[in-house]
Amino acid sequence: MRARRxxxxxxxxxxxxxxxxxxxxxxxxxxxxxxxxxxxxGEVTHLTYGDVEVTDVRPAEYVASQLGDELASKAGGVxxxxxVTVTATREPTSFLAAYLEDSEGRQxxxxxxxxxxxxxxxxxxxxxxxxxxxxxPPDALAGMRFQLxxxxxxxxxxxxxxxxxxxxxxxxxxxxxxxxxxxVYLAETTxxxxxxxxxxxxxxVAP
Amino acid sequence: xRGRVPGxxxxxxxxxxxxxxxxxxxxxxxxLSAPFGGWRSxxxxxxxxxxxxxxxxxxxxxxxxxxxxxxTALPPVLEADPDARYLVIxxxxxxxxxxxxxxxxxxxxxxxxxxxxxxxxDEEAQLRVYGVDDAVRLPSGEFVNPGITLHLAFVLRQQPxxxxxxxxxxxxxxxxxxxDPQTLDPDRWVLDETPIAEGHLPxxxxx
Numbered sequence: 001m002r003a004r005r006x007x008x009x010x011x012x013x014x015x016x017x018x019x020x021x022x023x024x025x026x027x028x029x030x031x032x033x034x035x036x037x038x039x040x041x042g043e044v045t046h047l048t049y050g051d052v053e054v055t056d057v058r059p060a061e062y063v064a065s066q067l068g069d070e071l072a073s074k075a076g077g078v079x080x081x082x083x084v085t086v087t088a089t090r091e092p093t094s095f096l097a098a099y100l101e102d103s104e105g106r107q108x109x110x111x112x113x114x115x116x117x118x119x120x121x122x123x124x125x126x127x128x129x130x131x132x133x134x135x136x137p138p139d140a141l142a143g144m145r146f147q148l149x150x151x152x153x154x155x156x157x158x159x160x161x162x163x164x165x166x167x168x169x170x171x172x173x174x175x176x177x178x179x180x181x182x183x184v185y186l187a188e189t190t191x192x193x194x195x196x197x198x199x200x201x202x203x204x205v206a207p
Numbered sequence: 208x209r210g211r212v213p214g215x216x217x218x219x220x221x222x223x224x225x226x227x228x229x230x231x232x233x234x235x236x237x238x239l240s241a242p243f244g245g246w247r248s249x250x251x252x253x254x255x256x257x258x259x260x261x262x263x264x265x266x267x268x269x270x271x272x273x274x275x276x277x278x279t280a281l282p283p284v285l286e287a288d289p290d291a292r293y294l295v296i297x298x299x300x301x302x303x304x305x306x307x308x309x310x311x312x313x314x315x316x317x318x319x320x321x322x323x324x325x326x327x328x329d330e331e332a333q334l335r336v337y338g339v340d341d342a343v344r345l346p347s348g349e350f351v352n353p354g355i356t357l358h359l360a361f362v363l364r365q366q367p368x369x370x371x372x373x374x375x376x377x378x379x380x381x382x383x384x385x386x387d388p389q390t391l392d393p394d395r396w397v398l399d400e401t402p403i404a405e406g407h408l409p410x411x412x413x414x
Binding site: 112 | 283284305306307338340341342343344345346348349350351352353354355356357
């Protein structure tokens with residue numbers, strides 16, 4: 001009887017120890033890495049569920065609201081405006097995860113206050129157009145890549161998803177000139193028609 | 208000889224009071240919790256007096272309070288309200304991590320006493336957050352990207368007769384929780400209970 005109790009206790013402790021090793025050493029909580037599909041500006045990147053094409057990339061100091069009486073949003077660093085066409089190829093698809101990633105692997109999120117798109121949805125075979133705006137430090141621009149995938153609304157992870165990984169073609173010279181940009185564009189979100197960014201001039205508001 | 212040791216243990220346990228037995232069980236649980244992090248000590252944190260131009264490391268951000276001012280209006284975003292004043296805490300906030308962090312982390316770091324707090328009409332937020340450089344209100348879904356520095360104004364609505372000499376502010380930091388076995392929310396910042404810094408700051412009054 002005593003031997004059976006000792007055996008049960010030892011088995012429980014062993015199970016706890018093994019569980020702890022699995023959790024800590026094998027890093028069972030880490031999410032699956034996404035599968036990146038490389039591409040470039042002006043090229044269509046084919047994913048298993050849709051096509052992604054970056055059609056335009058440009059810097060801005062301000063992004064102005066479409067509503068004339070609202071204030072324009074100023075970047076803390078430089079706004080990078082990425083114009084994209086997406087087409088779902090298998091079923092209506094939401095592309096929820098849009099990021100920039102720099103040459104050191106740091107991820108940048110879209111700016112909510114800029115008023116641009118934060119995601120885009122396409123019907124099967126029906127192109128959708130979007131402009132994503134990112135506030136990025138000027139010294140991180142060179143080598144920046146745009147990443148787009150379906151993502152996950154609940155956990156904000158890419159969990160093994162197929163992901164468009166588009167080199168934006170920003171080199172050191174671009175970085176130096178984009179640093180000093182004073183461009184202002186009207187904010188755009190998503191559309192069923194191709195989007196042309198509109199440069200505007202700001203009116204000063206009396207304090 | 209082997210059989211005498213458990214006998215001694217049983218005798219020893221039998222001579223203990225229920226309180227002593229409970230204490231022994233608790234001690235055993237603590238000992239057994241060591242491999243699972245039970246011995247991890249809470250960091251001793253010293254609360255320093257809050258001061259202007261003092262850079263505080265919140266965990267996700269470096270935050271410096273540049274000025275504190277009470278105003279009757281904050282054009283062009285807040286009109287004068289005869290029933291209220293606005294306490295404007297101007298700050299410099301830098302994301303020094305390698306990932307985008309929610310601006311709500313900076314907002315939630317603030318606490319205060321004798322603030323004369325008045326609720327904002329039709330909203331739950333205690334503080335409104337505006338960009339100092341563009342006067343644009345930051346939406347709650349806004350993220351500060353890595354390496355970005357923003358000048359932010361945290362605005363508290365307060366009673367006109369608030370005793371500004373008695374007003375104190377506190378700033379709390381965060382600790383990073385990489386793994387939380389009890390939830391599916393890893394890699395998140397958890398607000399500390401103890402402030403990093405607290406105290407009275409000089410409040411300029413703009414009549």
